[in-house]
């Protein structure tokens with residue numbers, strides 16, 4: 001629903017106002033006890049009491065998008081919130097810049113806090129991060145993506161006893177007993193506080209927890225994986241990364257997560273019998289996997305899978321089991337020739353196996369099946385697309401190299417008025433048929449066995465090109481995009497799914513960076529920045545019109561024909 005003609009645009013999106021109101025209402029209706037129960041439902045009451053004895057709920061944080069930061073105090077006052085002074089937020093600015101492939105200088109982010117009394121009468125706050133999104137700034141897609149994902153939203157606990165032993169104990173309790181995972185942290189020199197972030201499995205929508213305390217606690221930060229305080233340890237950890245790859249792959253081969261996520265849980269001796277392994281060596285492997293955070297001691301002498309470890313179950317939703325076998329198997333061998341790939345500019349995979357990765361996998365049905373199942377592990381990246389894109393006016397959606405059909409079946413299932421076309425190489429089409437049938441959309445999707453370098457089906461209203469361009473070098477990408485430009489009608493939209501390299505090298509960690517090396521080693525392709533894709537689109541006759549963030553560091557790039 002739009003504004004009446006001539007009406008002024010609201011200076012804060014209704015969703016942002018609503019999110020501020022909900023954050024303030026949440027603070028007012030909760031206290032340390034209820035927050036711990038909400039975020040850490042796995043803690044036993046005695047454990048929860050112990051955490052509450054050393055920490056207290058201090059704020060709920062939310063990121064909003066006013067037209068200008070100057071508007072914010074007045075807007076908050078209208079909501080009954082008397083905010084303190086606004087200060088620049090460099091941390092959130094850097095995170096947004098990295099997530100959306102923009103330069104940090106192009107974003108203005110502030111932070112301010114407003115007092116709210118918690119349910120138990122204790123003083124609390126809402127913490128508001130604000131990115132200025134002036135009309136016409138082109139930042140609306142970014143704002144929409146953040147509103148959809150709420151990456152920066154969190155609830156915070158302040159450690160009331162600023163002692164490294166207490167902090168380490170709380171951290172261990174949250175990770176091990178509270179079933180959270182570490183999500184970075186750091187020392188804020190300006191305020192002299194140490195901050196640790198955790199991802200929780202809470203079903204309430206509150207997924208991110210901050211633990212903060214005064215002082216610089218370098219040891220706890222190092223354990224939380226956020227500093228390199230001990231350089232030799234850090235380097236040794238890096239040098240033995242291959243051991244971790246193999247340990248996880250062997251855990252997958254032996255289906256340890258399946259065996260250890262049952263009741264009653266087998267003892268290690270029994271597990272050795274079930275898996276046909278040597279008990280002492282299996283125990284030592286489990287200890288290493290425990291240090292890696294895949295399993296945790298269960299208090300009875302056996303182990304249970306952690307939240308990441310549970311993703312190795314063969315029946316987990318979007319199981320990473322096939323990917324563990326792929327990275328510890330065929331790609332492990334080819335990664336051994338990374339030096340060859342870097343020295344020669346040729347593919348390590350082809351050097352190792354005598355054929356390009358696609359041809360090699362296509363010739364072996366078991367490998368082809370493993371690859372298709374591995375791609376399915378990361379289809380979480382597609383989840384927001386059916387909602388994020390306006391398919392209202394479209395009739396036909398064409399998925400070019402649509403793989404096992406996960407993306408197009410999600411779109412067709414969410415939009416019953418759409419017809420689909422999926423183009424794939426002949427040996428993949430059957431896997432796509434299976435996915436579409438399971439999703440109940442097979443009758444609305446035409447499967448085309450073909451080659452996108454020769455012909456792309458014409459006449460679609462939306463074209464999807466997911467995780468294809470990163471498989472190819474710029475010359476090959478241009479050939480694919482030019483074929484597309486011949487088929488895509490002028491009114492149609494091209495939607496490209498890829499991981500984006502951050503525009504700046506020091507923008508912080510991104511999955512696109514290691515995957516770029518995977519691409520150069522195994523496929524001959526590359527990950528690219530948004531600007532790089534924009535240049536390729538322009539050369540092929542498309543114009544980049546928007547970028548939205550997707551899960552797993554993915555991005556949705558929208559483009560239209562220019563000629």
Ligand SMILES: C[S@@+](CC[C@H](N)C(=O)[O-])C[C@H]1O[C@@H](n2cnc3c(N)ncnc32)[C@H](O)[C@@H]1O
Nearest residue numbers: 375401402403424425428450451452453466467
């Ligand atoms: C990395 S997968 C991506 C699959 C799917 N779009 C997704 O995101 O899950 C790349 C796909 O490109 C397909 N492909 C490679 N060369 C092709 C060609 N010449 N014509 C059509 N499809 C091709 C492969 O079969 C593979 O399924």
